[in-house]
Amino acid sequence: MAHPLSYLTEQLNQWRQEGTYQRLRVLQSESAAESRFDGKDVINLASNNYLGLTTHPKLREAALEATRKFGVGSGAVRTISGTMSLHLELEERIARFKNVEACVVFQSGFAANAGTVSAILGPEDHIISDELNHASIIDGCRLSRAKIHVFPHKDVAAAEKILAELDGVSGRKLLISDGVFSMDGDIGPLPGLVEAAEKHGAIMMVDDAHASGVLGRCGRGTIDHFGVHGRVQVQVGTLSKAVGVLGGYVCGSRDLIEYLYHRARPFLFSTSHPPAVAASCLAAFDVLEQEPERIQALWDNTKYFKAGLASAGFNTGMSETPITPVIVGEAKLAHELSQALFEEGVLATGIGFPTVAKGKARVRTIVTATHTKAELDRALEAFRKVGKKLGLV
Ligand SMILES: *Cc1c(COP(=O)(O)O)cnc(C)c1O
Numbered sequence: 001m002a003h004p005l006s007y008l009t010e011q012l013n014q015w016r017q018e019g020t021y022q023r024l025r026v027l028q029s030e031s032a033a034e035s036r037f038d039g040k041d042v043i044n045l046a047s048n049n050y051l052g053l054t055t056h057p058k059l060r061e062a063a064l065e066a067t068r069k070f071g072v073g074s075g076a077v078r079t080i081s082g083t084m085s086l087h088l089e090l091e092e093r094i095a096r097f098k099n100v101e102a103c104v105v106f107q108s109g110f111a112a113n114a115g116t117v118s119a120i121l122g123p124e125d126h127i128i129s130d131e132l133n134h135a136s137i138i139d140g141c142r143l144s145r146a147k148i149h150v151f152p153h154k155d156v157a158a159a160e161k162i163l164a165e166l167d168g169v170s171g172r173k174l175l176i177s178d179g180v181f182s183m184d185g186d187i188g189p190l191p192g193l194v195e196a197a198e199k200h201g202a203i204m205m206v207d208d209a210h211a212s213g214v215l216g217r218c219g220r221g222t223i224d225h226f227g228v229h230g231r232v233q234v235q236v237g238t239l240s241k242a243v244g245v246l247g248g249y250v251c252g253s254r255d256l257i258e259y260l261y262h263r264a265r266p267f268l269f270s271t272s273h274p275p276a277v278a279a280s281c282l283a284a285f286d287v288l289e290q291e292p293e294r295i296q297a298l299w300d301n302t303k304y305f306k307a308g309l310a311s312a313g314f315n316t317g318m319s320e321t322p323i324t325p326v327i328v329g330e331a332k333l334a335h336e337l338s339q340a341l342f343e344e345g346v347l348a349t350g351i352g353f354p355t356v357a358k359g360k361a362r363v364r365t366i367v368t369a370t371h372t373k374a375e376l377d378r379a380l381e382a383f384r385k386v387g388k389k390l391g392l393v
Pocket residue numbers: 108109110111113134136178180182207208209210238239240241246247248
């Protein structure tokens with residue numbers, strides 16, 4: 001008799017044949033502008049550590065101090081006995097930063113999205129969702145059992161048309177978009193979406209995972225970038241990317257947050273962050289406000305690197321942020337490009353289906369504030385050399 005899981009082995013073998021089987025790269029140093037992966041020192045263009053906060057001395061010290069004072073774990077889920085004063089302090093800090101009434105922190109951005117959408121909507125409701133929204137939004141939508149209406153990427157007119165068709169149909173409506181799209185690096189059309197939501201009485205929700213710490217004053221996100229304060233009822237952010245640690249949060253009205261305290265399943269059924277995580281996140285918000293030059297450096301590097309890739313002749317899609325994809329088409333080619341870059345001392349991950357659509361496979365690059373011009377030049381040189389060899393430029 002075949003092993004009951006033999007179908008998984010067959011699938012893995014098929015991926016090996018197709019060239020889409022992925023071995024995990026192992027990070028053997030800190031996550032930084034240059035890091036050691038699989039025994040090789042490379043320029044790291046594959047982290048979300050936009051501002052270099054993963055190794056910031058203030059965050060490191062805050063984590064150590066919290067660990068000494070409060071131990072390594074919270075001991076329970078938030079609703080049982082796992083709400084520490086540090087957790088509340090962090091939520092108040094984020095709410096002040098975002099200029100909203102209240103905030104709830106989740107274990108991850110994924111948990112924030114999945115837990116929130118599924119908590120505030122039910123089977124009788126409607127979700128109007130951008131086709132490129134993050135997987136955690138999609139999962140939250142599915143868990144809610146609401147009807148899901150997908151609109152073409154960034155197409156405000158199409159979203160509004162769906163909303164108009166739903167006028168008079170029973171159930172609540174939620175219009176939802178990423179603030180910055182994680183695979184393409186383009187920015188969601190918030191002003192148009194907000195207007196459409198208001199016109200049709202829909203709830204507006206924005207996932208600012210890649211905009212937190214990157215866009216808006218001191219990294220306050222796309223709501224601040226576009227000046228649509230007070231018009232997005234559910235704002236999601238992450239603590240895992242530019243903030244450099246781990247976690248996700250939802251900002252909004254006091255009652256939204258209290259409701260999520262009662263009904264968001266990751267909040268109720270999964271243990272809260274260790275003290276070190278909450279304390280280092282708190283320190284990160286001080287750094288965001290005290291060291292705005294980091295965000296400036298991030299954008300300077302972004303412009304420099306994008307210009308270099310474009311002048312080399314690469315297809316970088318529609319990016320407007322530090323996320324710059326190099327689109328190659330077939331997944332196999334993306335993985336080949338990634339491997340060849342690695343051999344030249346650059347880590348940039350190949351990404352294919354199901355993370356992006358078939359035929360739109362890419363190598364995704366993310367520059368950070370801490371890359372030097374010399375590092376970016378070396379990375380661009382590697383791209384040019386390998387791009388020529390593979391016939392991409
Ligand atoms: C990364 C990401 C998340 C998940 O955040 P984590 O904190 O890593 O779980 C959610 N939404 C978007 C758009 C993301 O890019």
